[in-house]
Amino acid sequence: LEAETPVLEPRRPRRTPARDLAPGEAEVGALLGRLARAAPSDELRGRCLTAASADRPAPADGYARPVLVAGWLRPLALAASVLVAFGAVQLRGSQTARERPSHPDERVVVGATLRVVDDPTVPLFHGVETFQELALWDRSMSSPAGGRGSR
Amino acid sequence: VGPVDVVSRGRSRLAVGVRRRAKHRPRRVVGLLLLLALAWAPGCGRGADHPAALKAFLVDGPGSGTWEVVGLAKRRTTWIAPHPDDGAWLLKREATRDGAGRPCVALRGTVAREFLEAPWELFARNYVARGPARPETLPGGEAALHLTWVPRRAGGETARHVWFDAGTGAVLQIEDVAYQGQKVRGIYRRSTGTGELDPERLRPGRPGGEDICVQTEPESLSLEALLQLAPFPLVAPGWLPAGYERIAARFEELDDVRAPGEEPVRLATLLYSDGLGLISVAVAVRSDMDALHEHMARVRPDAAMPSDGEPGGCATLPPETGPVDLGSERLLRRRTDLCRTVLRLDGLEGVSVTLLSRNELAGDEYVKVMESLGRVTAP
Numbered sequence: 001l002e003a004e005t006p007v008l009e010p011r012r013p014r015r016t017p018a019r020d021l022a023p024g025e026a027e028v029g030a031l032l033g034r035l036a037r038a039a040p041s042d043e044l045r046g047r048c049l050t051a052a053s054a055d056r057p058a059p060a061d062g063y064a065r066p067v068l069v070a071g072w073l074r075p076l077a078l079a080a081s082v083l084v085a086f087g088a089v090q091l092r093g094s095q096t097a098r099e100r101p102s103h104p105d106e107r108v109v110v111g112a113t114l115r116v117v118d119d120p121t122v123p124l125f126h127g128v129e130t131f132q133e134l135a136l137w138d139r140s141m142s143s144p145a146g147g148r149g150s151r
Numbered sequence: 152v153g154p155v156d157v158v159s160r161g162r163s164r165l166a167v168g169v170r171r172r173a174k175h176r177p178r179r180v181v182g183l184l185l186l187l188a189l190a191w192a193p194g195c196g197r198g199a200d201h202p203a204a205l206k207a208f209l210v211d212g213p214g215s216g217t218w219e220v221v222g223l224a225k226r227r228t229t230w231i232a233p234h235p236d237d238g239a240w241l242l243k244r245e246a247t248r249d250g251a252g253r254p255c256v257a258l259r260g261t262v263a264r265e266f267l268e269a270p271w272e273l274f275a276r277n278y279v280a281r282g283p284a285r286p287e288t289l290p291g292g293e294a295a296l297h298l299t300w301v302p303r304r305a306g307g308e309t310a311r312h313v314w315f316d317a318g319t320g321a322v323l324q325i326e327d328v329a330y331q332g333q334k335v336r337g338i339y340r341r342s343t344g345t346g347e348l349d350p351e352r353l354r355p356g357r358p359g360g361e362d363i364c365v366q367t368e369p370e371s372l373s374l375e376a377l378l379q380l381a382p383f384p385l386v387a388p389g390w391l392p393a394g395y396e397r398i399a400a401r402f403e404e405l406d407d408v409r410a411p412g413e414e415p416v417r418l419a420t421l422l423y424s425d426g427l428g429l430i431s432v433a434v435a436v437r438s439d440m441d442a443l444h445e446h447m448a449r450v451r452p453d454a455a456m457p458s459d460g461e462p463g464g465c466a467t468l469p470p471e472t473g474p475v476d477l478g479s480e481r482l483l484r485r486r487t488d489l490c491r492t493v494l495r496l497d498g499l500e501g502v503s504v505t506l507l508s509r510n511e512l513a514g515d516e517y518v519k520v521m522e523s524l525g526r527v528t529a530p
Contacts, residue, residue, distance in 0.1 A: 114481055114482065114483040114496065114518070114521065114522055115481070115482050115483065116482075116483045116485050116518055117482050117483070117484055117485065118485050118486070118487070119484035119485060119486060119495075120486065121448075121484075121486075122444065122484050122485070122486035122493050122495055123444050123447040123448040123450075123486070123493070124447075124486055124488060124491060124493060125447050125450075125491070125493060125507055126447070126450045127225055127450055128447065128450075128507070129222050129223045129429070129431075129507075129509065130268065130420075130422055130429055130431035130507065131418065131420040131422075131431045131432070131433040131505075131507060132369075132399055132401055132420050132422050132431065134405070
């Protein structure tokens with residue numbers, strides 16, 4: 001079963017195709033990197049690095065500015081983002097269900113809910129290899145018939 | 152003269168060649184026929200179909216002779232003979248235990264299952280023969296071919312070694328060896344003799360009707376039937392190691408665990424296998440499980456094996472005593488030695504569960520099985 005189980009690999013982020021830098025972009029990127037290292041707050045550092053990695057020409061002051069959205073567009077943008085997020089979740093769920101193999105492993109989530117303690121008072125069940133055999137042993141001992149499943 | 156001489160020599164060479172071919176043709180034909188006969192002979196030597204021979208052993212039962220089955224804690228010798236009239240049955244008689252040596256008419260499939268438990272289909276699905284058969288000489292001097300079956304899954308542990316008769320291709324012995332190197336079980340044909348079995352007793356007009364037992368397939372319940380029978384909540388693992396399936400489910404009332412006259416111990420048992428490895432699970436109410444554990448704690452290794460100690464090279468841990476502080480946390484109590492692991496969990500759905508294994512998998516796998524236990528409400 002395991003051999004037939006498709007291996008679900010994590011999705012890799014799409015990479016933007018490489019392109020040549022426009023004149024001045026390399027310098028801007030280096031400047032943003034320096035500013036990020038010198039930035040006093042994590043928030044600012046994050047913004048700088050985002051701007052640098054996007055390979056966009058940054059303003060001369062080195063800070064990326066958020067995209068300005070007109071006030072009447074904001075509710076619309078919010079609704080659209082919610083719909084997109086919901087759609088992504090649905091898509092992910094359906095793909096998982098489709099790709100999931102019908103192995104018993106999948107029916108139960110195994111959690112480390114028990115603490116294992118070595119207990120010398122637990123018997124090692126000498127003379128017994130399965131509980132089924134124990135039952136048959138008991139039966140054969142108590143009756144002269146003997147034998148597994150015999151009558 | 153020269154050309155004539157050349158021609159005559161050429162003729163004579165040709166004639167000699169023809170004569171030689173004519174002279175050796177019968178010998179070559181005989182040799183070819185002999186090779187063909189050897190190749191087509193059923194179950195013969197190197198040309199034998201070893202997987203088919205192993206399947207025949209596991210499905211149809213062992214061939215006639217004296218067989219010794221060495222388990223985790225016991226050694227049992229059985230005489231096997233073919234049924235004189237019906238090929239679907241075998242005659243068997245246990246030669247080890249006094250008083251239990253009644254001859255049995257056994258359905259062929261039950262004998263190998265008695266030796267190895269797991270069905271052939273599951274073994275064939277999860278295990279594959281590795282490499283060519285290697286010629287070896289067994290301790291009894293028999294020429295054998297040794298072939299190993301390994302798990303198909305990656306990282307599999309326990310392997311099955313099978314020795315086939317180099318002449319007939321029949322199975323001579325089987326050993327299951329776990330990943331730590333310990334022998335889990337072994338089946339050996341000790342001789343071709345069938346001991347005190349007397350097939351003639353089964354002929355019409357002969358004595359021996361009443362004291363001959365009949366061995367058929369052991370009863371195995373569905374989970375639904377087990378659910379109906381068990382007078383307590385039934386729990387079962389929801390996760391199993393790769394390749395493992397439930398191969399048996401039974402409900403038993405054990406009379407000999409408690410003192411005579413007391414209530415029997417009621418036990419629901421589940422058996423899981425991948426065709427070779429076994430995981431045995433018992434479910435009972437706490438008091439019954441306590442009684443069973445106390446009963447088994449009294450069984451010493453020397454009681455199971457009077458003279459030879461435990462087969463398989465398993466040194467038994469000394470019997471220790473001493474309470475373990477269980478506290479209020481849910482604990483999985485474990486006892487393990489080289490050859491077996493016993494896990495016990497109490498208080499799950501009001502019942503106690505004990506898992507019995509032979510270390511055919513890494514120990515964590517058994518813990519995961521216990522962690523996945525859940526109540527069975529519908530099969």
